Amino acid sequence: MYRQRWRAPKGSQSYVELASTSAGIPDFRSSGGLYNSKLPDLPPGMKADELFDTPEPKKTAKFKASGRFLAALRIFTKSVEPTAAHKLIAKLFDRGVLSRCITQNIDGIQTRDRKDMSCVVLELHGTNARLLCNKCNKPPNLNENTLDKNLQQYGEARCTDCRRNTWENRLRSLSPGYLIPDIVFNQDSREHELAGMSLDQMQEVDGQADILLVVGTSLATPGAAALVRSLARRVHQHGGGVLYVSGAPPSGSGWSRYIDMRLEMDIEEWANDMLSRLNEGQGSTERSCAKVSDILTRDGMGELTSW
Known part of the structure; x- marks a missing residue:
């Protein structure tokens, strides 16, 4: 199926969902993911998935276990190099053909060294790379590594x-807030906004894409699955297509109504192939992308979007 040719109209856009498991960062729900792991130093009776429950400082042991784990994850992530998939997204952005990257990852790798990409990267589950006070909502004014x-x-x-x-205003009865990662915890929800647009407004714009690329996600999270279905419907209404790239089929059933083509292969292998084709210097991004996967062949290809 990778070598099939898929004719699509001009003005093609693609959305790429980027996974970081190949960078050595475990995912959450797979058989070897965090939720199914026996992690050390957890309080008796605490499960791994409870590390991402809404923080409650009064539940001291659980609160501190979550804080220690997320800090360790943050420290480890800082040493991780961007994967081929990260580099592919950045290259498309640099070429001016990337209008959106929607990710479920909380590692912040995509924008860690590319703050200029923050305007196009929507982090559905927030980011562990940023801490905010749970009272004043301000970031810490401290050395990150020491903290x-x-x-x-x-x-x-x-x-x-x-x-x-508190001290300046002599409000000794008020205790200072706690520094919490800016992630969407298990019991929380969030009104997403990026570049002045709500999630609904982004879907209106992004649904006009000709290609929706869904990469490296099992679609096991209800919210992400619903968003993909919504975008796929909009893309289909505009005559576009949906490509799913992953090492395994998506979770659940009924995806044949939304996914037009499924490419089952290693994400890094796919991304490296894309990068090598783009780097061959054969001219335009349009021609390079068309040669990369043989599914994007068309007379002309406009702006790409990343999901």
Whole structure:
């Protein structure tokens, strides 16, 4: 199926969902993922998936275990190099053909060294790379490495802004807030906004794409699955197509109504192939992309979008 030719209209866009498991960062729901792992140093009776429950400082042991784990994950992520998939998304952005990258990852790798991409990268589950006070909602004014080491050891850290304001205003009865990762915890929801657009507005724009690329996700998360279905319907209404690239079939049934073509292969192998074709210097991005997968062959290809 990888070598099939798929004719599509001009003005092609693609959405790429980017996974980081190939970078050595475990996923959540697979058989070897975090939720199914026996992690050390958890309080008695606490399961791995509870590390992502809404933080409750009063539940001291659970709160500190989550803080230590997420700090350790943050420290590890800083040492991880971007994968071929990350580099592919960045290259498409640099060529001016990437209008959106929607990701379920919380590692922040895609924008870690590319802050200029923040305007097109929507992090559905937030990011563990950023800490915010749970009271004043401000980021910490502290050295990140020192803060993470302290969090990894003690499991909690107070907001210095809150502490300073408390003393300056003699509000000794008010305790400073806690620094919490800016992720969407299990019991939480979030109104997504990017570049001044709501999620509904983004779907209106992104649904006009000619190609929706869904890459490296099992679609096991209800919210992400619903978003893909919604975007796929919109893309189909505009005469576009949906390509799913992953090492395994998507979770659940009924995807044949939404996915036009499924490519089952290693994500890094696919991304490296894309990059090598784009780097061959054969002229335009349009011609290179068409040669890469043989499914994007067309008379002309306009802007690409990433999901």
